[in-house]
Amino acid sequence: MSGLRRREVLGAGLIAGTLPLMPPAVARTASDVEESPLLHGLAPRDDTPWALPQHDPSRLLLDEGWRFHEGDVVVPPPASHHETYLSVKAGNARGAAAMAWDDSDWPVVRVPHDWASAQPFVREANVSQGYRPRGIGWYRRTFRLAEADRGKRLELQFGGVATACQIWINGSLVARNSSAYNAINIDITPFARFGEEDNVIAVRVDADALEGWWYEGAGIYRHVWLARRSGVSIATDGVHCDPRLVDGRWWVPVTVTLESVEKLARTVTVTAVLRDGAGREVARGEAHAQVEPLGRAEARVTLEVGNPALWSVETPTLYEVEITAGHLDGMDLRRVPVGFRTIRFDAEKGFFLNDKPVKLKGVCLHQDHAGVGVAIPDALLAWRLARLKDMGCNAIRCSHNAQSEAFYALCDRIGFLVMDENRVFNPAPENMAQLEWLVRAHRNHPSIVLWSVFNEEPMQGTTQGVEMVRRMRAAVRALDDSRPVTAAMNGAFHDPVNVSQVVDVVGFNYYPGDFDRFHAEHPDLPITSSEDTSAFMTRGAYASDPAGHVITSMDKEAAAWGATHRDAWREIARRPFVAGGFVWTGFDYHGEPTPYDWPTISSYFGIVDLCGFAKTAYDIRRAQWIDDRPVVGIAPHWTWPGREGQEIELLVTSNAGRVRLRLNGRVVAEQDCDPIMGATVRTIYEPGVIEAEALRGGEVVARAIHRTAGKPVALRLTPTRKSLRGDGEDVAAFTVDCVDARGLHVPTADARVRLGVVRGTVLGLGNGDPNSHESEKGNERSLFNGLAQVIVRADAGEGSLAVEASAPGLRSARASVPVRQVSPPPALAAALPRIVVADWRCSPAYAERPDPALRPADGDNNLWAFVRTPWVAADDTQPGWRILRGVIPARRALATRGGQLQFDRVAGVAELWIDGALAVRKGTPDPAPMTVALKPGAREIALLVRSGPGVPSGIAGAVRVTTN
Numbered sequence: 001m002s003g004l005r006r007r008e009v010l011g012a013g014l015i016a017g018t019l020p021l022m023p024p025a026v027a028r029t030a031s032d033v034e035e036s037p038l039l040h041g042l043a044p045r046d047d048t049p050w051a052l053p054q055h056d057p058s059r060l061l062l063d064e065g066w067r068f069h070e071g072d073v074v075v076p077p078p079a080s081h082h083e084t085y086l087s088v089k090a091g092n093a094r095g096a097a098a099m100a101w102d103d104s105d106w107p108v109v110r111v112p113h114d115w116a117s118a119q120p121f122v123r124e125a126n127v128s129q130g131y132r133p134r135g136i137g138w139y140r141r142t143f144r145l146a147e148a149d150r151g152k153r154l155e156l157q158f159g160g161v162a163t164a165c166q167i168w169i170n171g172s173l174v175a176r177n178s179s180a181y182n183a184i185n186i187d188i189t190p191f192a193r194f195g196e197e198d199n200v201i202a203v204r205v206d207a208d209a210l211e212g213w214w215y216e217g218a219g220i221y222r223h224v225w226l227a228r229r230s231g232v233s234i235a236t237d238g239v240h241c242d243p244r245l246v247d248g249r250w251w252v253p254v255t256v257t258l259e260s261v262e263k264l265a266r267t268v269t270v271t272a273v274l275r276d277g278a279g280r281e282v283a284r285g286e287a288h289a290q291v292e293p294l295g296r297a298e299a300r301v302t303l304e305v306g307n308p309a310l311w312s313v314e315t316p317t318l319y320e321v322e323i324t325a326g327h328l329d330g331m332d333l334r335r336v337p338v339g340f341r342t343i344r345f346d347a348e349k350g351f352f353l354n355d356k357p358v359k360l361k362g363v364c365l366h367q368d369h370a371g372v373g374v375a376i377p378d379a380l381l382a383w384r385l386a387r388l389k390d391m392g393c394n395a396i397r398c399s400h401n402a403q404s405e406a407f408y409a410l411c412d413r414i415g416f417l418v419m420d421e422n423r424v425f426n427p428a429p430e431n432m433a434q435l436e437w438l439v440r441a442h443r444n445h446p447s448i449v450l451w452s453v454f455n456e457e458p459m460q461g462t463t464q465g466v467e468m469v470r471r472m473r474a475a476v477r478a479l480d481d482s483r484p485v486t487a488a489m490n491g492a493f494h495d496p497v498n499v500s501q502v503v504d505v506v507g508f509n510y511y512p513g514d515f516d517r518f519h520a521e522h523p524d525l526p527i528t529s530s531e532d533t534s535a536f537m538t539r540g541a542y543a544s545d546p547a548g549h550v551i552t553s554m555d556k557e558a559a560a561w562g563a564t565h566r567d568a569w570r571e572i573a574r575r576p577f578v579a580g581g582f583v584w585t586g587f588d589y590h591g592e593p594t595p596y597d598w599p600t601i602s603s604y605f606g607i608v609d610l611c612g613f614a615k616t617a618y619d620i621r622r623a624q625w626i627d628d629r630p631v632v633g634i635a636p637h638w639t640w641p642g643r644e645g646q647e648i649e650l651l652v653t654s655n656a657g658r659v660r661l662r663l664n665g666r667v668v669a670e671q672d673c674d675p676i677m678g679a680t681v682r683t684i685y686e687p688g689v690i691e692a693e694a695l696r697g698g699e700v701v702a703r704a705i706h707r708t709a710g711k712p713v714a715l716r717l718t719p720t721r722k723s724l725r726g727d728g729e730d731v732a733a734f735t736v737d738c739v740d741a742r743g744l745h746v747p748t749a750d751a752r753v754r755l756g757v758v759r760g761t762v763l764g765l766g767n768g769d770p771n772s773h774e775s776e777k778g779n780e781r782s783l784f785n786g787l788a789q790v791i792v793r794a795d796a797g798e799g800s801l802a803v804e805a806s807a808p809g810l811r812s813a814r815a816s817v818p819v820r821q822v823s824p825p826p827a828l829a830a831a832l833p834r835i836v837v838a839d840w841r842c843s844p845a846y847a848e849r850p851d852p853a854l855r856p857a858d859g860d861n862n863l864w865a866f867v868r869t870p871w872v873a874a875d876d877t878q879p880g881w882r883i884l885r886g887v888i889p890a891r892r893a894l895a896t897r898g899g900q901l902q903f904d905r906v907a908g909v910a911e912l913w914i915d916g917a918l919a920v921r922k923g924t925p926d927p928a929p930m931t932v933a934l935k936p937g938a939r940e941i942a943l944l945v946r947s948g949p950g951v952p953s954g955i956a957g958a959v960r961v962t963t964n
């Protein structure tokens with residue numbers, strides 16, 4: 001790294017892609033110069049690999065067009081015996097779960113959706129959930145299926161709903177789910193309607209139910225899909241690719257679970273083809289299976305691979321197994337990314353990947369972000385992960401629950417080692433099913449190296465706890481015996497009975513003082529720190545102010561059970577038998593405000609804040625974790641008006657071994673710098689340039705610089721992306737900061753900024769301040785210690801996404817990102833609900849014309865038949881009259897404006913009565929349409945029809961209602 005030239009670098013344009021507000025600046029060209037470490041990694045990036053391939057091409061996205069109602073919809077209980085009888089019948093759900101419920105005045109939302117992230121902060125609301133009221137909410141969505149979809153297997157898939165929910169399809173309750181973290185997959189084939197008929201999904205979400213002690217959000221916060229598969233298909237999560245190395249050669253045993261909704265047995269040919277990243281075929285195999293009607297069957301194929309390129313953290317090479325399951329009349333297909341790697345936890349030497357020791361340099365993550373809560377767009381998730389990768393992080397613990405589908409796919413592609421964690425510690429059937437789902441859904445991901453059955457359970461030192469873990473471990477191993485099982489313990493390590501006795505790897509949450517004793521007593525048990533650190537920092541603050549709930553970012557404060565970033569890693573790094581650690585936490589998260597509560601609403605634990613802006617911990621971790629290039633960091637910034645002549649303490653962090661500090665060109669210190677602990681230097685403040693030079697062999701190999709900024713004069717906007725995909729899904733975050741007259745970032749600016757967007761939608765805003773109660777929605781946000789963030793989704797299609805920022809007294813900024821034309825993911829559009837009258841009561845046949853007022857007696861469930869139109873009487877050998885009674889669904893528009901009632905075709909001589917008044921007569925028996933005007937509020941229909949002999953009677957087509 002020799003030959004680094006000293007250059008004058010101006011501030012504006014530091015973040016490439018920003019519209020120049022200042023005179024043109026010299027662009028940064030050498031990656032080993034860290035100009036203003038406060039802006040680490042915020043420059044626009046090329047596409048991170050977030051646009052994930054369709055692993056299941058049968059799926060259609062159902063993200064758009066949901067009607068949302070905040071609050072419960074309470075309807076009175078059934079009043080009569082008859083209503084009660086009907087209310088418990090299939091398809092007859094009541095209230096907002098009913099097909100016919102009028103949702104026309106519910107706002108339309110798009111999922112991922114987290115209604116809690118739009119809530120104000122309320123002192124009485126739950127502290128752990130970040131003082132945000134959550135409550136109950138309802139969602140509804142109407143869609144139609146083509147006639148050609150009859151006979152297919154139709155599965156509705158929710159990636160995640162926070163928290164407990166009930167789901168109805170066409171008025172039948174099809175799922176009750178208690179966890180926010182597992183996918184909900186529902187076979188809706190028997191309920192589905194085709195052609196002109198509506199299908200209605202209704203979801204009641206109870207977000208008052210808690211599963212965690214952190215912010216969990218509220219609503220349908222992950223994607224929703226409809227899988228439309230052939231009658232014999234590959235089950236969801238029904239492919240298990242399990243690469244194995246045997247005698248120096250790789251094999252992929254592939255197990256495929258097939259299922260059938262068909263009426264006949266089928267012989268299915270299953271083909272598995274392994275392809276490399278360039279699409280070249282590497283191996284192929286075939287098997288056959290017989291699948292009985294409504295049955296399941298397994299097919300097994302083993303692919304001989306030989307010596308593939310291995311998957312690793314540095315080179316996460318992925319292959320793909322394409323599986324087809326076909327018979328004469330149908331075919332289903334799945335693509336499963338796979339990676340070839342060996343993993344091993346060694347009790348003496350820690351973790352090995354491909355037989356090489358790799359220390360787990362990990363972070364724990366919750367799944368929320370500023371502005372959007374838990375409804376994180378995939379592109380934002382990719383950016384979050386890229387931030388961690390840049391820092392040298394190589395491992396992530398999913399604390400304390402499964403993350404989204406995209407998360408694991410991204411970890412495979414970016415190269416993270418993942419500890420995947422189960423939420424509820426309980427082997428009862430419902431929770432065991434959640435654990436089994438976790439393993440089945442994720443076991444093909446090469447990134448996952450460890451399953452965790454719990455986090456910190458008070459029963460960890462009891463016989464009951466041991467029995468529970470024993471069962472849960474067995475359930476995991478039955479589905480995947482290729483990875484060890486752990487449990488994140490926070491004590492009981494030395495108790496006579498404790499769960500370390502029944503896991504493969506012991507997880508230590510904190511308690512570094514017990515590493516050595518435990519290892520000495522159990523020399524054959526591998527251990528890892530599963531959680532550590534819990535240090536506190538407010539991003540951009542360099543002095544603590546307990547009264548203001550501000551904590552210095554100089555790595556001085558930590559929870560009583562935790563340690564600073566430097567102390568925590570020192571304990572882990574120096575013990576080879578500790579496989580690694582997982583910092584609590586990578587990102588700040590809403591909720592669990594510690595050590596302060598109200599008005600503090602989020603955590604201080606993150607290495608980066610809620611927006612992903614770097615705290616000093618980011619530099620500390622870079623020095624500790626990056627080993628393939630020299631890095632250096634320096635804190636605090638160098639803008640301290642009024643502190644001239646006073647001593648300032650600096651923390652210099654570097655992996656180079658030695659650092660030199662220059663103030664305005666003069667060397668003010670040179671000393672050794674421990675990569676873990678950094679170097680503390682004190683110097684007298686004078687405005688200008690402070691530089692930290694990292695030295696190796698006397699040569700400068702990296703440099704970090706802060707410059708004293710003047711007063712803010714202009715705003716600046718910097719997108720996180722160089723270009724966006726015009727698929728209607730892609731998202732960029734824009735960093736908002738202020739620059740001074742020379743174009744330098746002003747780290748103390750706190751302007752309140754108003755934002756405007758062209759060809760996009762603001763999804764949310766943030767600034768990383770744990771004490772801010774500003775709304776995370778809307779178009780205004782204050783900078784906090786110099787920074788704010790706006791998250792924007794680009795409109796579909798080619799063009800340019802532009803964001804404008806303005807604030808009183810500052811020059812405005814504008815930044816744009818080109819948006820490329822790409823096809824949107826396949827989606828099933830929401831349909832406008834049609835008002836139909838489909839369910840009727842039909843009287844017995846009467847020889848004489850009956851009184852149109854005749855109706856079934858309360859309690860008569862049998863004499864008057866229940867019929868669903870189209871319906872025509874089959875017994876027309878004798879002339880006779882029947883009455884068909886139906887009810888017009890309640891609709892606000894109908895009640896106020898009236899409308900029309902249209903029968904496609906009525907067969908037989910007929911009289912139509914509405915609310916006891918004759919509306920129209922049909923004198924001829926041939927099937928013909930009937931249309932009448934409806935007065936506002938019209939409800940009851942009585943259709944008298946006369947049949948036979950040989951003349952059918954009834955309602956031969958659809959019955960529609962339109963409103964005026």
Ligand code: GAL
Nearest residue numbers: 455456509531534559584592
């Ligand atoms: C741990 C716990 C985490 C978080 C953390 C805060 O005990 O596992 O979820 O609460 O403490 O320090």
